[in-house]
Amino acid sequence: MINFILMQTSQRIGDPSLGIILPGVILLLSFVLTLLLIRYIDRSQDK
Amino acid sequence: MIQFEFLDWLWLTLFILLMVFFGAYFYRMGKRSQSDFFLAGRGLPWWLPASSVYATHTATDTPIWVAGVVYKYGFTGLWYAFFSAWCAVSAFISTRIFRRSLAYSQAEWQSLRFGGLGSEMLRGWLAGWQTFMNMFILGWVGIAMGKLCNMLFGWELWLGLVVFTTIGAVYVLLSGYWGVVMADFQQGVIAFLIIIIVSVWGVVAAGGPDQIISRLNDYNSTCEWKPPDNNTTALVRITQPETGKPLAISDPFQLSDSVQEKEVLDTEKRVRSFVKTTENDQQLKILFPGTGDILRGGYGYQIVWTAGHTGKHVNVDYSTDNGTTWESISVNHFDGQSWRLSMFSFTGMYEGQFPVAWFITMMIIALIGGFGMGTSIDWYPEAQRIQSAKTVRDASYSIWAGSAMVLIRNSVWAAAIIGFFVLFPEIGHSGKYEMAWYRVGFEYLPVGLVGFLFAGILAIHLSTVSTHLNLGAMYATRDFYHHYINPKAGEEQLIFVGRAATFVLLLGSFLFGMIIGEEITSWLIFALWIMAAGVWLPNILQVVWWRFNSWGYLSAWIANLGLSWLIVWILPSFGIIPELPDYLQFWTLIVLNALIYLPVTFTTKPENMDHLVAYYVMSRPIGFWGPVKREAERQGLI
Numbered sequence: 001m002i003n004f005i006l007m008q009t010s011q012r013i014g015d016p017s018l019g020i021i022l023p024g025v026i027l028l029l030s031f032v033l034t035l036l037l038i039r040y041i042d043r044s045q046d047k
Numbered sequence: 048m049i050q051f052e053f054l055d056w057l058w059l060t061l062f063i064l065l066m067v068f069f070g071a072y073f074y075r076m077g078k079r080s081q082s083d084f085f086l087a088g089r090g091l092p093w094w095l096p097a098s099s100v101y102a103t104h105t106a107t108d109t110p111i112w113v114a115g116v117v118y119k120y121g122f123t124g125l126w127y128a129f130f131s132a133w134c135a136v137s138a139f140i141s142t143r144i145f146r147r148s149l150a151y152s153q154a155e156w157q158s159l160r161f162g163g164l165g166s167e168m169l170r171g172w173l174a175g176w177q178t179f180m181n182m183f184i185l186g187w188v189g190i191a192m193g194k195l196c197n198m199l200f201g202w203e204l205w206l207g208l209v210v211f212t213t214i215g216a217v218y219v220l221l222s223g224y225w226g227v228v229m230a231d232f233q234q235g236v237i238a239f240l241i242i243i244i245v246s247v248w249g250v251v252a253a254g255g256p257d258q259i260i261s262r263l264n265d266y267n268s269t270c271e272w273k274p275p276d277n278n279t280t281a282l283v284r285i286t287q288p289e290t291g292k293p294l295a296i297s298d299p300f301q302l303s304d305s306v307q308e309k310e311v312l313d314t315e316k317r318v319r320s321f322v323k324t325t326e327n328d329q330q331l332k333i334l335f336p337g338t339g340d341i342l343r344g345g346y347g348y349q350i351v352w353t354a355g356h357t358g359k360h361v362n363v364d365y366s367t368d369n370g371t372t373w374e375s376i377s378v379n380h381f382d383g384q385s386w387r388l389s390m391f392s393f394t395g396m397y398e399g400q401f402p403v404a405w406f407i408t409m410m411i412i413a414l415i416g417g418f419g420m421g422t423s424i425d426w427y428p429e430a431q432r433i434q435s436a437k438t439v440r441d442a443s444y445s446i447w448a449g450s451a452m453v454l455i456r457n458s459v460w461a462a463a464i465i466g467f468f469v470l471f472p473e474i475g476h477s478g479k480y481e482m483a484w485y486r487v488g489f490e491y492l493p494v495g496l497v498g499f500l501f502a503g504i505l506a507i508h509l510s511t512v513s514t515h516l517n518l519g520a521m522y523a524t525r526d527f528y529h530h531y532i533n534p535k536a537g538e539e540q541l542i543f544v545g546r547a548a549t550f551v552l553l554l555g556s557f558l559f560g561m562i563i564g565e566e567i568t569s570w571l572i573f574a575l576w577i578m579a580a581g582v583w584l585p586n587i588l589q590v591v592w593w594r595f596n597s598w599g600y601l602s603a604w605i606a607n608l609g610l611s612w613l614i615v616w617i618l619p620s621f622g623i624i625p626e627l628p629d630y631l632q633f634w635t636l637i638v639l640n641a642l643i644y645l646p647v648t649f650t651t652k653p654e655n656m657d658h659l660v661a662y663y664v665m666s667r668p669i670g671f672w673g674p675v676k677r678e679a680e681r682q683g684l685i
Contacts, residue, residue, distance in 0.1 A: 045088075
């Protein structure tokens with residue numbers, strides 16, 4: 001069983017703007033790549 | 048408990064919206080035929096099933112397990128997770144053979160490879176076993192998610208299990224394997240990047256690579272110990288392995304079963320300072336435990352002694368009768384902490400927690416296992432991905448690339464875990480240090496990335512859940528319903544049964560998840576590894592040796608069910624044989640099982656030659672297939 005008393009202290013490191021930039025970039029990348037994937041699958045099935 | 052800020056909720060919500068948006072799109076893809084519902088129409092380019100292999104084998108419990116072995120054994124612990132390398136060999140051998148057979152599942156492949164009554168019995172057995180195993184795995188990863196949500200948000204265990212497994216079930220029910228593989232790609236991108244980000248943060252939090260190396264060189268020695276559940280006075284000693292000569296004995300300390308949580312945490316903080324103290328002591332001293340310390344029985348602690356006095360290895364023992372008799376805690380234990388940076392820190396050929404014999408066994412399992420089918424529990428989801436690839440070559444590339452990503456992922460995790468050890472070297476309780484990777488993420492990432500980390504964990508969870516729901520449903524539908532109950536079922540009927548089976552698996556997984564308790568890890572190792580040890584070699588023989596027949600394979604399964612219990616649990620508990628290390632259990636089961644299935648194989652008839660020729664022509668297996676090949680040539684089929 002996992003011991004649940006874990007979150008004792010939070011010592012956040014790194015510029016706070018990274019909390020906006022990194023998730024934004026990754027979500028956008030995931031969105032664009034999946035969209036491209038769907039278009040690729042559609043095209044290859046049309047053939 | 049953790050507090051989510053606005054940014055955290057924002058990213059989590061956007062991630063879920065993205066999932067729903069694409070989920071709705073995938074719906075139209077899965078409803079065309081059972082080939083679409085279970086294999087995405089067998090038309091996928093190699094990189095798509097590869098991303099699915101990676102995403103599926105990254106579950107919520109995987110970082111817990113990898114953190115556990117790396118925190119305990121350093122980089123050497125990575126060998127525990129090296130078994131995925133079987134795919135590197137399989138990609139060019141069993142993957143190609145399986146893809147050429149066009150079987151939907153491993154159970155179906157066996158009915159092509161074997162014939163007659165034995166083959167029918169095998170298919171039924173494997174269909175039932177795989178349906179059950181997928182439900183079991185779903186329960187296991189589901190409850191891991193429940194525990195994580197309990198830790199993060201204080202939710203009841205069942206809530207995290209039910210909510211997030213159900214989300215995965217929705218898109219599997221709607222779009223089948225199309226939904227699984229497309230969502231795996233989308234989730235795999237997020238999961239892979241967030242794993243790298245958390246690991247970078249872990250290394251930075253520990254001061255960077257140079258600081259990690261320098262601190263590990265300076266830290267004192269530690270050895271994990273779970274004291275017995277007694278109320279008594281105890282001693283710990285360090286001895287020289289070769290001579291048994293005592294090098295240091297601790298002052299007496301207390302074991303008690305009534306130590307409060309706060310006292311445990313205070314003790315751990317003191318242990319941290321002992322590990323990090325780098326005074327140049329002139330002689331070896333045990334710094335913890337000692338006078339005034341009260342240790343809780345059954346809870347893990349780190350024994351600490353001054354480094355640099357003992358050469359390479361020491362033995363660590365304890366006594367609860369004032370030194371009259373001593374019990375072993377660790378044999379050939381390393382001095383200092385720098386050994387954690389090596390991948391080859393073994394404790395001897397056969398001795399200690401990490402012997403070379405274990406390593407060799409692991410290498411054989413990883414590399415030779417790739418010649419067979421079913422030599423690893425991962426083979427079964429892999430098999431679905433192999434068949435969904437559009438060509439044999441795509442299947443090979445997908446398995447190779449997917450497993451390469453898994454091994455790279457393990458290394459990225461390991462860097463963060465070593466960083467975590469440098470920050471918190473005092474933890475001796477496995478349940479705590481197994482959460483190392485999650486702690487690095489939730490405690491050190493900036494606001495916004497914390498919520499996104501949870502989205503990444505959700506991605507990891509959903510990809511695993513969706514795979515096992517679809518895979519379990521495939522065995523229940525194709526290999527059980529279609530084969531035994533309604534062979535004339537049409538495409539629409541099979542898709543309906545596939546969806547119904549998915550729903551039943553979902554409900555069953557809730558039940559398993561809630562039943563699963565504290566002891567599950569040892570049961571899991573037993574169920575997935577030791578219980579499969581006796582059929583490891585038959586799983587290879589069925590691929591590479593024409594004479595191996597269904598009766599040999601069936602007898603290996605039946606014998607192994609009995610022998611594994613005898614060797615692992617029953618005989619040791621009666622003192623008839625000693626409790627063997629896991630690698631010796633493996634080899635013992637291999638030999639004993641062979642003494643049963645080899646005579647069975649040779650005393651029963653080979654499979655029908657025409658059946659074997661048909662299989663050979665289609666699959667082109669490698670190995671010892673001379674008579675079958677000659678017959679195929681004689682018939683002009685090749």
